[in-house]
């Protein structure tokens with residue numbers, strides 16, 4: 001698979017006095033993958049995300065995004081044409097006073113034709129269920145509505161890679177499901193690479209790959225099944241396992257072994273049927 | 281007598297513009313002393329707007345809010361009294377944090393209440409530790425922190441006032457899973473130790489099932505459902521129609537039932553599900 005982003009021995013500190021928040025990070029991201037990044041509060045996820053598209057540059061080491069060194073100022077614009085980003089706090093992302101202008105901002109910067117922009121903005125607003133708010137002021141929306149607008153902005157850009165920093169933190173269950181479905185669709189239909197920072201284990205289960213950060217380092221990296229196979233290690237790093245697996249572990253303590261480490265409800269039911277058949 | 285009572289609240293944003301929006305359309309609800317109440321509802325349903333009425337930050341177009349039986353808008357005095365007793369932590373910590381250090385930020389409330397210096401110091405240190413931050417954070421700027429760390433400081437800032445009604449707008453959003461579980465414990469603890477009321481907003485149905493005595497579901501500026509976890513969560517289809525969901529563990533349970541396992545009453549938490557499954561297996565001689 002093609003490498004699209006490469007962290008080579010990257011360290012980063014916010015100021016000279018302070019300890020490095022990322023330490024000798026080596027991490028690659030690949031084309032067409034859906035990668036989830038997990039990690040405790042303050043583990044360095046947002047910092048890492050901002051290094052990807054040259055919002056920060058490494059204190060030492062190099063980040064190469066789409067073949068371009070992020071430390072070189074003239075690469076900034078070409079990098080951001082390849083990588084769209086949704087920030088943790090949507091207030092930091094609002095650039096216009098009308099919702100549809102805000103969503104159109106990214107595509108306009110890509111120099112797309114007018115009617116293509118129109119089409120993409122409408123599609124993106126519909127995908128996040130905010131079309132009826134298109135003439136509203138983005139500042140005057142509820143927390144979750146602002147978050148949806150920020151997501152629409154990056155969907156409309158259809159950049160080769162999308163980085164989202166906890167985009168669903170304030171969404172209701174239906175909205176959260178729809179956003180994850182939309183991201184999976186972008187990956188499957190357009191081959192867009194997705195990097196999703198999240199605290200939701202049920203989102204991580206849907207990824208091709210899960211990266212776990214701990215104190216500024218990557219400490220686990222693999223498929224969801226691999227990463228979630230060690231519950232006590234995860235807990236020591238501020239994380240948990242998905243609910244179906246937690247239930248399976250609880251049952252195991254009572255002598256009921258559900259095979260296959262179920263990550264979803266469907267997998268749990270399969271494992272349970274198996275158990276009952278073997279017993280009965 | 282209810283500690284907080286909301287009487288027929290009506291509130292609209294952007295009045296007199298084309299975007300005039302009825303955010304609360306006649307909401308009435310009582311909050312009892314010692315209850316833990318979860319407020320849930322789709323994006324934009326009016327949860328944050330309602331909370332901001334509870335400590336008088338927003339003034340209703342009509343209707344009233346009573347704290348311990350008295351209208352909070354009766355006089356400056358009643359409003360001030362309400363602000364000290366009803367502590368609200370905002371949905372985005374950035375809306376709340378303002379001072380140059382974590383210490384000063386968390387000390388602001390208790391200082392305003394006129395507490396002695398020693399007591400302020402104790403409360404600051406206790407609440408910062410309570411939300412899982414070490415003393416190293418006290419002298420940092422609250423703006424130079426990660427998202428989840430900011431959230432913790434904002435919560436500490438309200439806890440330090442030890443309010444009779446603790447109100448938290450999506451307190452677990454952005455917390456890592458262990459931090460989230462600890463915050464849920466904190467809600468229980470605070471309620472147990474002080475006997476005070478806690479009202480919190482959440483989109484996480486699993487979390488609500490773990491701690492809430494009562495659940496209020498909002499829909500489009502109105503209260504759509506109200507009751508115990510059991511009463512509300514047993515109406516899965518109605519919840520889905522309101523943009524919500526049952527907890528993940530409940531969907532496991534429902535799929536087990538659909539697969540033909542007769543597990544009895546629906547469960548909402550991992551512990552409950554475990555107990556039911558063990559019971560089912562032992563009765564069937566399958567353990």
Ligand SMILES: Nc1ncnc2c1ncn2[C@@H]1O[C@H](COP(=O)(O)OP(=O)(O)OP(=O)(O)O)[C@@H](O)[C@H]1O
Pocket residue numbers: 014015021039040041042043044045046047048088423424425426427428429454456
């Ligand atoms: N602007 C800043 N100035 C100084 N230190 C910062 C700044 N932003 C973050 N930090 C520190 O850097 C570390 C990593 O922060 P980062 O925001 O990358 O964490 P995170 O993994 O995204 O956490 P969260 O899950 O809470 O969002 C934390 O210890 C934090 O306190």
Ligand SMILES: Nc1ncnc2c1ncn2[C@@H]1O[C@H](COP(=O)(O)OP(=O)(O)OP(=O)(O)O)[C@@H](O)[C@H]1O
Pocket residue numbers: 139140141142143144145170293294301302303321322323324325326327328329330371
């Ligand atoms: N400052 C504002 N100006 C105008 N309208 C607003 C403002 N804040 C919120 N609204 C509107 O009022 C309605 C209720 O918003 P509120 O913030 O109370 O919702 P909420 O239930 O807290 O949603 P969320 O889960 O997204 O935080 C929404 O339709 C929203 O668009």
Ligand SMILES: [Mg+2]
Pocket residue numbers: 045046047088165426427428
């Ligand atoms: Mg972050």
Ligand SMILES: [Mg+2]
Pocket residue numbers: 142143144327328329371449
């Ligand atoms: Mg809100």
